[in-house]
Amino acid sequence: MTWTVGLSYLVLGVYGFTLITGLPANLLAFYTFLLKVRQHPTPIDVLLLSLTISDLIFLFFLPFRMVEAANMKWTLPYFLCPLSGFIFYSIICNSVFHLTAISVERYLGVAFPIKYKLKRSPRGAFITAVMFWSVSMMHCSIVYFMQYGSYLNLTDASKRNTCYQEFSEDQLKILLPFRLELSFVFFFFPFFICCFCYIKCILILSRLSNVNAKKRHRAIGMALGTLLVFAICFMPFNISHVQGFIEGYSPEWRDHALLSSTLNACLDPFVFYFSSSALRQTFKSVLEALVRRLLRPCFHSALYCLSLNRARAEEKTQSTDDSIR
Structure with a gap:
């Protein structure tokens, strides 16, 4: 990314909007789901609480990126650069997994209401959430490898004024195929699952005459909200992975696509709203x-x-x- 005054204002505007709108909404959601999980937990409450914690951690590290945008270079202690990048990308991947799991939970509850109600357990949802966090963090640990790999990075970390932006040819040979794998594991396959689950949910509810209109509208709202998050927040960034692999270098618009991913933290509460009474x-x-x-x-x-x-x-x-x- 080549910083300009206009780009700096754009980044600050998007990050500022995400922080101002996302923080109060997620704090309110965290308070609600925490009480719900402590009193009478259900699998979806556990997943929503885990996703809310994920968004709050993301929002906590967002000011570091805002400082970089304001100064148009990295001026903070350099150890915060890979840490913020690691959190940034891990949360994006983690959010995709959680949104997919919520869609599967909703589908099973609608398609197999009796069987699933007998078998579901908050403990299973907790184990699933831990697995999501672990897989996301293990994948995104490549940020540290790219920043501190001794045979790939020849510049002393303390002398750099950019954060996870400039890569050598040797780095791109490793990074571009890895990004392609990330796009399929953390976007295309989950997106297909979400589309299948929510389309089936809407079709099943539309056939049931005893389902009131309000419940049907909530199901449609949740489906559209989740797919909107995928389309706005995750699709451009992951398409840039595919283009980068095909062309052999990072496309220039990739940083702008990453910018839209930050909106995930303020759009998730819409999914929460339709998911939890x-x-x-x-x-x-x-x-x-x-x-x-x-x-x-x-x-x-x-x-x-x-x-x-x-x-x-x-x-x-x-x-x-x-x-x-």
Whole structure:
């Protein structure tokens, strides 16, 4: 990435929007799912809690990238560069796995409601989440290999002012095939599973006459929300992997595609909203409290104006009566 003033503003704008919108939404989701898991956990609650924690970690490390964009070079201690990159890419891969698992859980619950209800367990969802975290982090540990590999990197780390951007030909020979493998494991195959599960869910619910319209609309909303996250956040970045492998170098637009991946942290709460009735209730309670708080000063002001006008009217009536007498 060649930094320019315009690009710096664009990156800061996207990262800032993600942080401002994603942080409160994910904190609210974390509070809701944590209470739900402690009281009466279900597999989807465990998966949603794990995904929320993933997004919060991502948002915590996002300011490091914002500092780089503001200075248009890497000025922080260099050990934070591979660490932030490792977290950045691991969370993207981890989110894809979690969203796919949620789609599978929803499909099994709709297609096999009785059998799946008897066999599902929060413990299985917890083990699955741990596996997702482990696989994602093991794959993305290549960031450290690329940054600190002694025979690949000849420049002293302390003297670099770029972060995971410049690669030699020897590095690209390893990195480009690895990115292609990542695109299939962490995007194309999961995306196919999500499409299959949600399309089947919608078809099954549309055939059931006893399913109310609200539940059907929530299922459609969750399906569209998840597929929207895949299309906006993950598809451009993974297509750049395929193009880079075919052409033998990283395409210039890859960094812009990576920029859209950050929006995942603020779009995930939409999936949470359609997936959890507890979160919908929490959002509703918080929204009502905010509305009451915002309208209270206006209400008091209206009452004050009304009482003031009434007092003036009474005073005018009294003065009129006095003049008549």
